[in-house]
Amino acid sequence: MEPASKLDHNHRLSLKEFPYIIRWRDDRCKRCGTCTAVCPVKAIEPTVKVRRQVHSEGPLPAPATVRQVVQVVEQVIDMERYCTGCGACTLVCPNEAIEPEFNPNNKFLHYKNKGGDGYKRGGRRNDPSVSTLDRLKFTRISMLTDPALDAGRHEFRIRTLLGRILPPEEIPLKVINNKLSIDKESGKFIPPVREIYPIMIGSMSVGALSPPMWEGLAMGVAYLNEVEGMPVVMCSGEGGMPPRLLRSRYLKYFIIQIASGYFGWDEIIHAIPHMTEDPAAIEIKYGQGAKPGDGGLLMAQKVLKLIAKIRGVPQFVDLASPPTHQTKYSIEEAVAKMIQSMSMAWGFRVPVYPKISGTKTARAVLNNLARNPYAAALSIDGEDGGTGAAYNVSMDKMGHPIASNLRECYLDLVKQGKQNELPLIAAGGVGKKGNLAANAAALIMLGASAVSIGKYIMQSTADCFGDENNRCNLCNTGKCPRGITTQDPKLYRRLDADKVAERVVEVFKAADVELKKIFAPMGRSTELPIGMSDGLSIDDKAMADRLEISYAC
């Protein structure tokens, strides 16, 4: 005899528990099967059902029941094959017969822990609320007391500096014939400094990204530099760089990242003697905003031949970077040594800076770096940053918002008079709601020298499906339906590297126009308005007090 629980389906979940519910229209579907074939998680499947249908034929009603076998598309009631809401099915459907619908009452997280392991995913923090960055307004408008500038007519210099900048008192200068010159006999170390565009593409590795995605970004960056004259730089992420690129003249547009797994560094170190250009900078990753305190992970299925070669590992093995650098003992000792070693590798010609996740302890790190004359910057990645793979709990609940973290660090530097010496790079949630230029400008006015973007560029250049309602977020599985974060040729051939590059150029050119549209009415054009906090307001008194800006309502 069947147990009662099985007979009444008590062991099964209902669709209401699922984050996305498929709305399938029987009358529109022509049963082509494309949607079920394209679904990256097999959340829908074709199936057959027996239906009792009432038919009536002839001039007078004569209803009769007929039992028919019909083909339907059905959502699978299995949490391991939950619909991610990516909408790939909708895209391929010729008749608009299918669409996932977000279910705000879902109980997904109650069940997504099978086998005793927490839910892992890629993407960003699932918080669709309006972020602090999007609440910041630019309220100091030049008008009559000082004429507003013309974004289309005046010359704008939207540039920033990456690298340790000497305090004016320490520049080794001498005056000869009423002219300043550098006193080369002083022996004073003059740190390398790059003039770059203040929006950078953040660290996303070859491996995490598919070949066309990474190539597309890289081509776009090279075009921006060489054709558009915009010195945009891009960080490699952990995992090395294509060997030919390392030896090419384009290397100067890239920041090479070293992280706790040191993946790719064997290849990089061997390429140093053959490099024709220095990289833009070296980023030492100590933390990531999306998953503070967590290491990196490239899953075995993404470690194909090219990736294995670049990273110097066998194919098809999980590549885990530890949560912390194994050589790290204390910030004074290990971080300083790491910065020194990296600087030394390129003859002290390349800025070297650490990246940390947003944290209450950021100021402690900052103050340590402020005392280290070789530290070139500090990059702080806030909780709204993205990742290719992490535990959901890390992404949703760990980390610090970037706005107040960045602001307190900047104000700390102001107190020491060092705000121009150690550039702060802010990341994590820039462009979360699409307001790239506005978010970047707000962070700059709070004190950032530059901002770094990741998710925004993936969405705007390669149409990443992800959003803050946990849509898609399959980056960790290697099954990215857009071909962005996969090493599966069947998936990544969907993505055209040239189109990605074109979009990169469009995105940066548009952001440049928008930045001018923000800075012009505020009367700023010749120098980036870093720390121009009198230009900002927010509609929340507590936030205004915390950020030391004005409250406006």
Place this chain on the structure above:
Amino acid sequence: MCRLAAITSDKYFSPMENILALETMKEGHDGSGLGLTLKDLGGEFEKLKKYPTLSGICSKDGKKTLERLMKQHGFRLKNAWTPKLRQVKGVTPRGYYFAHVYDYPVAYKDKPLKEKEELLMNTRLMLRRTGESDGSIFAFSFYPDVITLKEVGDPLELGEFFGLDRDNLKARIVFAQGRQNTNYAIYLYACHPFFIQGYCSMTNGENTAFVPIREFLTGRGFCGYTGYNSDSEVFTHILHYTARQLGFPLHYYKDVITPLKLSEMDNRQDREALRLVKQSLRPLCIDGPNMVIGFTPDGTCFMVQDSKKLRPGVVGGVKGKYALMSEECGVDSAIPKRDRSKDIFPMKYDMVIIQPRAEEAKVWNQLQN
């Protein structure tokens, strides 16, 4: 908008010349105040050039406090000048306007000038702190051979109020500015010209980069970088910082406030140094709209524009007397007999520099060596 009138000459002249020049530019200012700074003094001050002069305003109680404090700090009064006030409609006298000449405290008599300058500035700041909360003491400048007068009202009426048309008060360099700080609250400490340790400037226009500049200056650990009741005060402090603290030749002031683009530096012999200076002094870059007129301790006067040149400014004159003004009509008023075709309208890369005694006006161009 402010209107500025500066005159530098090899002969002593009355500050009324500046006030009359301001009057011709009246359409451009609201007549809400007057700031006057006189350097290289004549008249009764000619023989007292090496002694520091404290300029300010006191209430009755403030005067007693002032006398007590100055005595306490060892300053001995040598000469007390007060303007011969005349009642003028619309101007409310505040009490005691003064320019006191003191002898240094005995311990400082033989100290180098730099130490004396620190003492004078600290004393001025001390007086400001003492009298600011109740308005009993305003101390504008304390330096040898310099007098500052400031008051709210129409410049011409204030000239009359101070009796400058009848007084023998004369100087070789006079800066006048015809407006209170109407962008913010009207306050005497917000009225330019601003002065610190021999460096003085006045500015036309609002400073959109004020906050980052102020934060950079206050972070220099120099106690004189304070006040900032006006966004224009930072221009004086940038001048002081680059020329006195960093020891840069004067024309680098232009390179600091309006740095060249990297590509524009290539023609300059000092490009390597310039690159580092640009980086290290990045927060001091102004964004306009501003025109700045200033003088340095040796009496060199200059005029510069922001890099978009959004404020008027003209320099004209004859050998021995030059006027640096907001408008041509001001120059006409001060020096009518001159070759107007030789008037200089400094463009975005220019810095007009006039050496003491106003021999000639030279234009230094940022793009040239």
